[in-house]
Amino acid sequence: AQSVTQLGSHVSVSEGALVLLRCNYSSSVPPYLFWYVQYPNQGLQLLLKYTTGATLVKGINGFEAEFKKSETSFHLTKPSAHMSDAAEYFCAVSEGYGGATNKLIFGTGTLLAVQP
Amino acid sequence: NAGVTQTPKFQVLKTGQSMTLQCAQDMNHNSMYWYRQDPGMGLRLIYYSASEGTTDKGEVPNGYNVSRLNKREFSLRLESAAPSQTSVYFCASSEVPGNTIYFGEGSWLTVV
Numbered sequence: 001a002q003s004v005t006q007l008g009s010h011v012s013v014s015e016g017a018l019v020l021l022r023c024n025y026s027s028s029v030p031p032y033l034f035w036y037v038q039y040p041n042q043g044l045q046l047l048l049k050y051t052t053g054a055t056l057v058k059g060i061n062g063f064e065a066e067f068k069k070s071e072t073s074f075h076l077t078k079p080s081a082h083m084s085d086a087a088e089y090f091c092a093v094s095e096g097y098g099g100a101t102n103k104l105i106f107g108t109g110t111l112l113a114v115q116p
Numbered sequence: 117n118a119g120v121t122q123t124p125k126f127q128v129l130k131t132g133q134s135m136t137l138q139c140a141q142d143m144n145h146n147s148m149y150w151y152r153q154d155p156g157m158g159l160r161l162i163y164y165s166a167s168e169g170t171t172d173k174g175e176v177p178n179g180y181n182v183s184r185l186n187k188r189e190f191s192l193r194l195e196s197a198a199p200s201q202t203s204v205y206f207c208a209s210s211e212v213p214g215n216t217i218y219f220g221e222g223s224w225l226t227v228v
Contacts, residue, residue: 009156034217043120043206043219044159090158103149103174104217106158 002027002093006107014115019063019078021110023091026072033074034092034104035065044090050074061085086114118142120220122207128226129197137192137223139207147210148190149174149217150182152203159206165190197227 007022025031032051036044048059055067061084065076074091088111092104120141129135141148146167151159151174161174165184179201181193190209194201204224210217 036219041222043221045219046216049216103147103161103164104159105175106151106160108156108158 002031002105004091004093004105004107006091006110008110009108010111010113012113012115013081015083016080019076019081019085019112021076021089021112023074023076023107024072025074025091025093027093032094033067034094035059035063035076036090036092038088038090047076047089081114083114083116086112088112120207120209120218122205122220122223124223125221126224128228129194130228131197131199133197134193134195135197137205137207138189139191139220140189141209141218142188143209143211143218144187145209145211146187148184149208150190150192151206151208152176153206154203162192199227201225202227
């Protein structure tokens with residue numbers, strides 16, 4: 001069965017500092033991996049996804065993530081945090097190539113606070 | 117540019133009452149999903165429909181039923197609401213595996 005672990009339910013950084021949100025996954029098949037962001041009282045918005053090919057994936061708002069198969073990780077980074085990045089971030093995994101559906105298994109989320 | 121539309125946005129139910137959450141997508145997607153979101157637990161899949169005419173259980177299906185009415189619409193029904201079903205419910209859709217999954221804005225349900 002697939003699963004996702006997000007280390008740190010709350011992360012606080014200063015504006016301009018590096019953002020690092022950790023995600024480890026478990027999957028018996030090649031995975032597709034996703035990061036979503038949720039702003040207060042809103043739905044989820046896709047930040048970036050990894051399916052196949054290049055392991056460094058760039059997303060919206062300056063975020064990127066690297067798929068490391070040997071470490072079963074897909075950590076999210078941003079070089080310089082902005083106040084508008086304050087939100088909850090979810091890592092998710094689904095079956096990869098050949099999977100019958102795209103149903104996602106989510107982590108428990110990381111709430112990012114950005115201090116001025 | 118509607119995407120995934122859910123109704124109602126807010127609902128308060130009494131224990132034992134029934135209700136249906138409606139969801140429609142206008143992107144001609146094959147697959148649709150219902151998730152619930154609870155604090156500290158992320159999003160958990162309730163039911164999904166890989167294609168029109170099929171539905172399958174997710175992680176937490178107990179107490180819910182679904183209907184894939186047509187390709188556009190996927191409803192979630194609570195037959196006898198319980199306080200444990202107080203949650204935020206999200207409908208989502210996707211075209212094919214690997215493509216982006218799009219979420220609705222959420223439905224806030226409180227069972228008292």
